[in-house]
Amino acid sequence: MHQNTDFSAIEKQAQRNERIRKVLTYVLLTFWAIIVLFPFYWMILTSVKSYSAYNSEYIPKLYTLSPTLQNYLDAFTAVSLGRYFLNTLIFTVVTTALMMVVTVFAAFAFARLKFKGKDLLFTLFLSLMMIPNELVIITNFVTITNAGLRNSYMGLILPSVTSVFYIYLLKENFEQIPEELYKAAKVDGTSDFKYLWKVMLPICQPTMVTIAILKVIECWNSYVWPRLITDDEAYFLVSNGIQEIRENGFGRENIPAMMAAVVVISIPLIVLFIIFHKKIMAGVSRGGTKG
Amino acid sequence: MDKNNSKAWLYLLPAMIFLGVFMIYPLFDVMIYSVEEGYNSASQTYFGIGPYNYNYVLRDPYFLQALKNTFILVVITVPLSTGIALLISVGLNSIVKLRDFFQTVFFLPYVTNTLAVGLVFMILFKKTPYSDGFANLLITAVGGTAVDFIDGPYWAKMFVMCFYTVWVVLPFKILILTSALASVNPDYYKAARVDGTSRLRIFTRITLPMISPMIFYLVITGFIGAFKAYSDVVAIFGTDLNAAGMNTIVGYVYDMLYGDSGGYPSFAAAAALILFAIVLTITCINLLISKKNTHYA
Numbered sequence: 001m002h003q004n005t006d007f008s009a010i011e012k013q014a015q016r017n018e019r020i021r022k023v024l025t026y027v028l029l030t031f032w033a034i035i036v037l038f039p040f041y042w043m044i045l046t047s048v049k050s051y052s053a054y055n056s057e058y059i060p061k062l063y064t065l066s067p068t069l070q071n072y073l074d075a076f077t078a079v080s081l082g083r084y085f086l087n088t089l090i091f092t093v094v095t096t097a098l099m100m101v102v103t104v105f106a107a108f109a110f111a112r113l114k115f116k117g118k119d120l121l122f123t124l125f126l127s128l129m130m131i132p133n134e135l136v137i138i139t140n141f142v143t144i145t146n147a148g149l150r151n152s153y154m155g156l157i158l159p160s161v162t163s164v165f166y167i168y169l170l171k172e173n174f175e176q177i178p179e180e181l182y183k184a185a186k187v188d189g190t191s192d193f194k195y196l197w198k199v200m201l202p203i204c205q206p207t208m209v210t211i212a213i214l215k216v217i218e219c220w221n222s223y224v225w226p227r228l229i230t231d232d233e234a235y236f237l238v239s240n241g242i243q244e245i246r247e248n249g250f251g252r253e254n255i256p257a258m259m260a261a262v263v264v265i266s267i268p269l270i271v272l273f274i275i276f277h278k279k280i281m282a283g284v285s286r287g288g289t290k291g
Numbered sequence: 292m293d294k295n296n297s298k299a300w301l302y303l304l305p306a307m308i309f310l311g312v313f314m315i316y317p318l319f320d321v322m323i324y325s326v327e328e329g330y331n332s333a334s335q336t337y338f339g340i341g342p343y344n345y346n347y348v349l350r351d352p353y354f355l356q357a358l359k360n361t362f363i364l365v366v367i368t369v370p371l372s373t374g375i376a377l378l379i380s381v382g383l384n385s386i387v388k389l390r391d392f393f394q395t396v397f398f399l400p401y402v403t404n405t406l407a408v409g410l411v412f413m414i415l416f417k418k419t420p421y422s423d424g425f426a427n428l429l430i431t432a433v434g435g436t437a438v439d440f441i442d443g444p445y446w447a448k449m450f451v452m453c454f455y456t457v458w459v460v461l462p463f464k465i466l467i468l469t470s471a472l473a474s475v476n477p478d479y480y481k482a483a484r485v486d487g488t489s490r491l492r493i494f495t496r497i498t499l500p501m502i503s504p505m506i507f508y509l510v511i512t513g514f515i516g517a518f519k520a521y522s523d524v525v526a527i528f529g530t531d532l533n534a535a536g537m538n539t540i541v542g543y544v545y546d547m548l549y550g551d552s553g554g555y556p557s558f559a560a561a562a563a564l565i566l567f568a569i570v571l572t573i574t575c576i577n578l579l580i581s582k583k584n585t586h587y588a
Contacts, residue, residue: 021385022385022386025382025385025386026386026389028378028379028382029379029382029383029386029389029393032375032379032397033393033396033397035458036396036397036399036400036458037396037399039408039411039412039415039458040399040408040411042411042414042415042425043408043411046414055421055422057422058421058422058423059422059423059428060422060424060425060428101305102305102306102309103306105302105303105305105306106302106303106305106306108302109299109300109302109303110303113298113299113302114296114299115296115299115300116296118299121303125310128310128314128315131314131318132515132519132566132567132570134519134541134544134563134566134567135317135318135321135563135564135567136313136314136317136318136321137317137548138317138320138321138324138544138548138556138559138560138563139316139317139320139321139324140313140317141548141549141556142320142556143312143313143317158309158313159313161309161313162306162309162310162313162314164310167306192298217401217402220404221403221404221405221406223405223406223522223525224521224522224545227530227545228545228548228549238404238406238407239404239405239406239407239522242404242406242407242410243406243525243529243530246410246529247529247530255414258410258414259410259411259414262407262408262410262411265404265407266403266404266407266408269402269403269404270399270402270403272402273398273399273402277395277398280398280401280402281394281395281398281466284401284463284466285466285467285470
């Protein structure tokens with residue numbers, strides 16, 4: 001009898017510990033979620049405050065009772081946000097498209113075709129992954145400047161096209177397709193290109209989509225190269241645009257208008273993320289790097 | 292066979308051209324730049340070959356400041372972000388309800404524009420004549436005195452820089468660690484539970500060893516990434532990092548190359564190669580340590 005009550009006490013104690021642990025876990029996770037989300041809340045909140053209301057708040061308020069969309073109008077009229085947006089869109093679409101073509105061809109050659117020196121060449125390709133961007137950007141800057149491609153889409157796009165890692169990723173994926181399919185296609189007289197187009201690409205579509213999305217994110221956020229290669233505002237991308245707005249646009253103190261610009265710039269990727277978050281997260285855990 | 296051979300090269304041609312022009316050629320070219328003394332980018336002439344550029348860079352106070360800033364950033368953010376990521380991942384792994392929600396939220400910073408969100412951080416931490424800013428609101432609420440985190444003392448600027456860096460790099464680390472934790476075979480845990488092993492012991496004796504390869508992977512990529520810090524810093528302190536005293540090594544390279552103090556590709560090349568040497572050394576040390584301490588299942 002005595003024994004029995006002891007057990008239930010121990011069990012109760014264990015249950016209580018379990019509950020405390022759970023509560024602590026949720027508190028920790030919620031705390032970090034707030035830290036992650038708070039900057040987003042703040043930028044949206046500030047972007048709908050009017051200029052005068054924002055500047056009269058010595059102690060910043062966590063809410064607003066008179067939201068306005070005036071800042072968004074300012075963002076598109078007072079600075080060339082629309083221009084930056086269009087530039088980034090063109091840059092992102094063309095770079096990603098070119099990258100896909102180059103990557104698919106190279107991955108196909110490495111995965112399916114047989115040629116002399118293939119293994120050696122692939123090893124060399126892989127070793128290129130170790131080369132940091134900072135090292136090659138100096139010469140690229142000189143190359144593009146000498147070619148007269150500063151302040152042009154070509155100059156922005158060309159050095160951003162190749163990605164050794166994506167070639168590797170796609171090659172691995174291509175190799176998972178049974179060799180028999182390729183042989184059968186060959187017997188039927190299908191050309192390599194047609195086989196690649198009609199058989200391999202549809203099978204590897206998920207990987208293709210993942211690679212494309214990761215490249216889009218990379219392009220949309222790229223800052224260093226565009227900054228080096230453009231000083232004409234007509235070719236600024238959003239990252240450079242936001243820096244320009246911060247230093248010269250609106251007047252330094254019009255923070256609500258700046259925040260409106262920041263919201264507009266952030267929306268495309270956040271929408272992309274909400275639609276594809278499973279794919280993006282799976283893709284990044286397979287091969288993205290940042291930080 | 293021969294036909295196949297030439298066709299393969301044709302498929303590889305675009306990639307080879309791009310990589311050749313924008314990666315392999317620059318790799319050798321940068322080394323040449325770094326030893327050309329007194330290189331003039333206008334006339335494309337130089338006096339001679341020698342280590343002068345390295346000497347100059349290593350004595351430049353701006354470079355030394357950048358070196359110091361970068362090292363402080365690395366030493367603080369790499370262990371901190373890995374530790375927080377581990378804590379959060381363990382938390383995520385132990386819950387069922389809302390797990391997908393939290394996971395998605397935590398990943399959000401990965402897809403946002405660093406420059407844009409950096410501007411929000413700047414505003415949250417900035418103290419202006421009109422307002423102390425949100426961060427100072429919290430500080431004064433708990434009884435502290437307001438500090439200008441953006442133009443104020445060095446430690447305050449460093450704090451913002453580290454805080455933002457951790458904020459930016461955590462999504463990747465949480466994602467990697469959460470999937471590493473999920474892939475640990477549950478039989479080990481069941482066996483330990485049957486033996487009545489305590490939670491702490493389970494964590495240090497089973498979980499940590501099982502995910503140690505991934506932790507080391509994160510530490511190594513974390514070191515490399517933190518040594519290359521630049522855009523995050525620009526996002527907070529603006530493009531003139533030398534004036535803010537918050538320049539990083541990569542920032543120094545770009546300033547030498549282009550901008551107000553630019554036009555010295557030789558100095559930029561020397562600084563970039565010094566950075567590469569540092570990163571390579573640290574990565575090798577990391578790999579040696581990880582070989583000794585990592586348990587591969």
